[in-house]
Amino acid sequence: MSSVYAFTQAGTTTALTVGGEALSFHELRREVEARKQRLSGLPPGIAILRANRSWKFIANFLALYEAGLPQAVFAPEWTPSEAEMRRRTLGCCFELDEDLGASWQSASSSPQHHPDTSLVLFTSGSTGAPRAVQLSRWNIEANVAAVLKSLDFSTARTQTLFLPLSYSFGLLGQLLPALAIGLHTELLGNLVELKARLEEARPIGMISGVPSHYEALLRLLGSGSTLGKGVTHVVSAGAAMPLPLRQRLLQAFPSSRIYTNYGQTELSPRVLCLRSDHPAFLSSATGFPVGNLSVKLTAQGELCVRGDQVMLGYLGASEATREKVQDGWLHTGDVAELSPDGLVTILGRNDELLKVGGERLSPFEIEAALRELPGVEEAAVWGREDPLYGTTLTAFLQFRSGAPCPPKRELRQALRERLSVHKVPADFYRVSQLPRTANGKLQRHRLAECVRPEHRID
Incomplete structure (x- = not known):
C-alpha cells in the first residue's frame, strides 16, 4: 500500500512547526528516508517510541510505518512502572531513542503480535486497566480517509495541535490527516500557549481537544470572549460534549465550524461526527458514522460498529478480543439511541448508566445541569x-x-428547576480536581476516592 502522506506534493510548504523550528514537507520527507536507512538490523518484535513533542518522533514514526515495521507509542510522562507494565504486555519488544538506537530490549525473542500489526496504542484506562490495541495499516489509512472528509480538512488553512501524540485522537485523528493532505501543523505544549496565539490574532486554523480542554480554554479567555477570527475548525472528541458547551463554543468562535465526535482506540479511532451546521448539533446527539463504518444496537441498546477501522485485536488478550469483537462487530460498551436517519446519541457506558428507581439514567444530562450551577x-x-x-x-x-x-439545600433547589426529582443528587462533595487521565478523560471508576467527610457539602 502506498503512503498516504503528501510530502512530495507539498514540497517546500511547512509541514511542522515545533518550538519555533519549522520543517517543510520536503525536509520531512528527506528525514523519513534517511531514518528508513537506519532500520536494518533491528531486533525482532515491536519497536517502542516515546511520543515526545518533536519532529524527530514524527519522522521516526513515519519511517517505521512506511517500512512496515510494527511499533508501539508510549507517552513520555509514563512512570517506569507504567512503562514496564506495557512492555510486559507487548512481550517481544525493544525501545528506540530519537536517533533510532536501541536503548532497551526485552528478554523475549518470540513475537506474539498479529502479523498485520502496524501500530500498538494503549487504551487510556479510563474504565479499568489499559489494553494494547493492535491496528493495521489498513485500519489507520481508513481512519485518515474518513477523518479528512468528516472534518473538512481540505478547507483548513493550518492546524494548531496541543493534544498528546501518544493519544489516538492527537496522532491518528489529527496529525496524520494533516500530513496526508499537506496541511501545516504547529505543535504547542498547552492551552496557555494556544490562548496567547488567540489573543495575538495569529492564524490558528483547526484546533482540537476534549470537552474539558474547551471548558478550560473558555475560562482562560474570559466570559463573552469572541476570539475566533483565526480559528476555522473546532474539533472535540474523547468525551460527550454537553449542550451548554456547544452553545458557548458557537458564541466564542462564531466564524468557525464546530465538530463533536465519538471514537475508541479500538476503532482507529474515529466513529461518529456531527457538525455545527446540522440542526441536531444543538441537542444531545453525538453524530453520524464516518467512512465506511456501519452501526447497530443490540437488544440491550449497546452500540456496535463494523468496518475497515475495527482493530486487529488486543495483544496478549485473546479472550478479551473475542468478547469485544463478535462476527465482525465491535461492541463499544456504550449504550446509545439510533434514529431512523442514522444519527447516534450516546447515553453512556453500560457500567456508567445509573439505575435509579428502576429507570436507567445517563450521567451526561445530570452533569450538564451541575455545570450550570453558579461558580x-x-x-x-x-x-x-x-x-x-x-x-x-x-x-x-x-x-x-x-x-x-x-x-446543599440551595444546590438541590437550583437543580430541581432543571431536572426531574429522581435525577437530583442526594449528596454533594467539593473537589479541587476531578480524577482524569492524562488525555483529560474523566475516570468515573475513581470517583469513590473523592468521598471524604471533610469535603461534604451540607
Missing part, C-alpha cells in the same frame, strides 16, 4: 449503592477559584 467549573455524578434506598446519586463539584460554595 461550578467542572462536575461529575456517581451512582452510590445504598442498602436502604438502592442507588443514590452523589455529585462532585469543582468550583472556580474564589467562587463560594452554596449549601
Whole structure:
C-alpha cells in the first residue's frame, strides 16, 4: 500500500512547526528516508517510541510505518512502572531513542503480535486497566480517509495541535490527516500557549481537544470572549460534549465550524461526527458514522460498529478480543439511541448508566445541569449503592477559584428547576480536581476516592 502522506506534493510548504523550528514537507520527507536507512538490523518484535513533542518522533514514526515495521507509542510522562507494565504486555519488544538506537530490549525473542500489526496504542484506562490495541495499516489509512472528509480538512488553512501524540485522537485523528493532505501543523505544549496565539490574532486554523480542554480554554479567555477570527475548525472528541458547551463554543468562535465526535482506540479511532451546521448539533446527539463504518444496537441498546477501522485485536488478550469483537462487530460498551436517519446519541457506558428507581439514567444530562450551577467549573455524578434506598446519586463539584460554595439545600433547589426529582443528587462533595487521565478523560471508576467527610457539602 502506498503512503498516504503528501510530502512530495507539498514540497517546500511547512509541514511542522515545533518550538519555533519549522520543517517543510520536503525536509520531512528527506528525514523519513534517511531514518528508513537506519532500520536494518533491528531486533525482532515491536519497536517502542516515546511520543515526545518533536519532529524527530514524527519522522521516526513515519519511517517505521512506511517500512512496515510494527511499533508501539508510549507517552513520555509514563512512570517506569507504567512503562514496564506495557512492555510486559507487548512481550517481544525493544525501545528506540530519537536517533533510532536501541536503548532497551526485552528478554523475549518470540513475537506474539498479529502479523498485520502496524501500530500498538494503549487504551487510556479510563474504565479499568489499559489494553494494547493492535491496528493495521489498513485500519489507520481508513481512519485518515474518513477523518479528512468528516472534518473538512481540505478547507483548513493550518492546524494548531496541543493534544498528546501518544493519544489516538492527537496522532491518528489529527496529525496524520494533516500530513496526508499537506496541511501545516504547529505543535504547542498547552492551552496557555494556544490562548496567547488567540489573543495575538495569529492564524490558528483547526484546533482540537476534549470537552474539558474547551471548558478550560473558555475560562482562560474570559466570559463573552469572541476570539475566533483565526480559528476555522473546532474539533472535540474523547468525551460527550454537553449542550451548554456547544452553545458557548458557537458564541466564542462564531466564524468557525464546530465538530463533536465519538471514537475508541479500538476503532482507529474515529466513529461518529456531527457538525455545527446540522440542526441536531444543538441537542444531545453525538453524530453520524464516518467512512465506511456501519452501526447497530443490540437488544440491550449497546452500540456496535463494523468496518475497515475495527482493530486487529488486543495483544496478549485473546479472550478479551473475542468478547469485544463478535462476527465482525465491535461492541463499544456504550449504550446509545439510533434514529431512523442514522444519527447516534450516546447515553453512556453500560457500567456508567445509573439505575435509579428502576429507570436507567445517563450521567451526561445530570452533569450538564451541575455545570450550570453558579461558580461550578467542572462536575461529575456517581451512582452510590445504598442498602436502604438502592442507588443514590452523589455529585462532585469543582468550583472556580474564589467562587463560594452554596449549601446543599440551595444546590438541590437550583437543580430541581432543571431536572426531574429522581435525577437530583442526594449528596454533594467539593473537589479541587476531578480524577482524569492524562488525555483529560474523566475516570468515573475513581470517583469513590473523592468521598471524604471533610469535603461534604451540607
